[in-house]
Amino acid sequence: MPANGHPVSLDEGQIRMALNSLEFMTPGKDSSSPLFDAPELDVLARYLPSALAQAGPEEDVAFAVVGNFKAVYGLAKEQMYTSGRVFYRDGKLNIIFGDIHGKYWANADRRLYPLAPGSRFKSTVHTWALLNQPDQEFYSGPEGQRTDWVVLDLASMEARAAMGEKAATTQAPAAVPYYGAQKSVEERLQTLNDLKNKKLITDEEYQQKRLDILKDL
Structure with a gap:
């Protein structure tokens, strides 16, 4: 190291x-x-x-x-x-x-x-x-x-x-940017994929939340 x-x-x-x-x-x-x-x-x-x-x-x-x-x-x-x-x-x-x-x-x-x-x-x-x-x-x-x-x-x-x-x-x-603020659609999808890969959410929850995110496009 x-x-x-x-x-x-x-x-x-x-x-x-x-x-x-x-x-x-x-x-x-x-x-x-x-x-x-x-x-x-x-x-x-x-x-x-x-x-x-x-x-x-x-x-x-x-x-x-x-x-x-x-x-x-x-x-x-x-x-x-x-x-x-x-x-x-x-x-x-x-x-x-x-x-x-x-x-x-x-x-x-x-x-x-x-x-x-x-x-x-x-x-x-x-x-x-x-x-x-x-x-x-x-x-x-x-x-x-x-x-x-x-x-x-x-x-x-x-x-x-x-x-x-x-x-x-x-x-x-103007609003001051802060950590933890609303993420972009791409970032939210990546986070959702990470949770699914770690088995922290079910496939059904994954699909539902993915649809919710895509509605923001």
Whole structure:
């Protein structure tokens, strides 16, 4: 593996922007959700810049955060964790996820149930599906595409955000572009195909949603 671009100087705003752009879906849901809640974003935006500034070229930064999210039936909230490893390479932020919104047991023996950060060498077995947003892509290696490993182009994100701010000030009341906004028909069809290939939706659901998307043409 090529060496990381560490140490690297990134600020809280850059980290928050990158993490706030991440969305995912789980089986049984027909809409995406933000990957991190506000308290998790606060923790990661505060500590990741310092960790990346101290890391060496051969070191990754591992993290695990715990948030409170609605239970399956929405009657209460339960603790769920998200874990991963972060590194900066070739001008882009890489995140390999070990788990997303996994059930968190506070008293579990971490020797038996570790909050694994994900691996460069072995894909994480998962049922969740990360959604590609603008300026994001899945890592592709010798064994193909890794859907647990997302690469974020921070410079492109910042440029897009700056263009949105400029449009908002010069063309009021123009809407500022944001991550998670309505996708193009082509992007929506690609996302739908990804969900079908991962068997997160049935063939019947796939056909129905495909027709719904094509109606927007």
